[in-house]
Amino acid sequence: QLLESGGGLVQPGGSLRLSCAASGFTFSTYAMTWVRQAPGKGLEWVSAVSASGESTYYADSVKGRFTISRDNSNNTLYLQLNHLRADDTALYFCAKSPLGVDYGWFDPWGQGTLVTVSS
Amino acid sequence: IVLTQSPGTLSLSPGERATLSCRASQSVRRTYLAWYQQKPGQAPRLLIYGASSRATGIPDRFSGSGSGTDFSLTISRLEPEDFALYYCQHYDSSPITFGQGTRLEIK
Numbered sequence: 001q002l003l004e005s006g007g008g009l010v011q012p013g014g015s016l017r018l019s020c021a022a023s024g025f026t027f028s029t030y031a032m033t034w035v036r037q038a039p040g041k042g043l044e045w046v047s048a049v050s051a052s053g054e055s056t057y058y059a060d061s062v063k064g065r066f067t068i069s070r071d072n073s074n075n076t077l078y079l080q081l082n083h084l085r086a087d088d089t090a091l092y093f094c095a096k097s098p099l100g101v102d103y104g105w106f107d108p109w110g111q112g113t114l115v116t117v118s119s
Numbered sequence: 120i121v122l123t124q125s126p127g128t129l130s131l132s133p134g135e136r137a138t139l140s141c142r143a144s145q146s147v148r149r150t151y152l153a154w155y156q157q158k159p160g161q162a163p164r165l166l167i168y169g170a171s172s173r174a175t176g177i178p179d180r181f182s183g184s185g186s187g188t189d190f191s192l193t194i195s196r197l198e199p200e201d202f203a204l205y206y207c208q209h210y211d212s213s214p215i216t217f218g219q220g221t222r223l224e225i226k
């Protein structure tokens with residue numbers, strides 16, 4: 001099970017940290033990813049992190065502004081969002097990758113946490 | 120890799136067969152392609168991975184096929200609960216991308 005939190009309303013240029021609490025599997029052995037969905041739009045992959053946390057990957061649209069990390073001792077995935085823009089407004093999902101790869105397909109997904117960037 | 124799904128909307132009746140297409144802008148190695156179903160207000164659900172392997176618990180009316188740049192998802196006999204949005208996704212390399220989606224609606 002994956003449970004996201006930390007979303008909310010933030011002004012342009014502001015920051016937010018999203019969390020994803022994992023349970024029901026050995027978190028430290030699976031890569032994890034963030035995917036977002038703007039209102040009424042399709043899915044956009046945002047970032048992924050390897051099981052150990054040593055390797056990270058980002059979409060060009062968020063590179064340099066967002067930072068993915070994980071705390072394997074607390075079974076939690078994070079996404080630090082800085083320099084937020086209006087087009088970052090979306091529902092942010094965390095999802096689990098299959099064993100042994102840094103991204104792959106995603107299953108399961110959390111229910112998402114909504115980030116709204118507006119003045 | 121850009122994924123283009125077609126059609127944008129597919130209108131069919133329960134019991135009919137649905138075929139959804141996903142075309143990649145360059146070859147997807149080792150059939151690294153997945154399909155998801157998303158219903159309103161819900162998170163996406165994995166249907167197919169590796170282009171043709173059904174995820175756990177997915178009914179056998181769902182099947183995937185294809186390789187290289189052309190992939191398809193087929194639903195053999197539509198059930199009322201199958202009317203939803205469908206996305207393809209490649210995981211060949213970073214950045215991962217999704218198709219823009221196909222809406223399957225009741226005719």
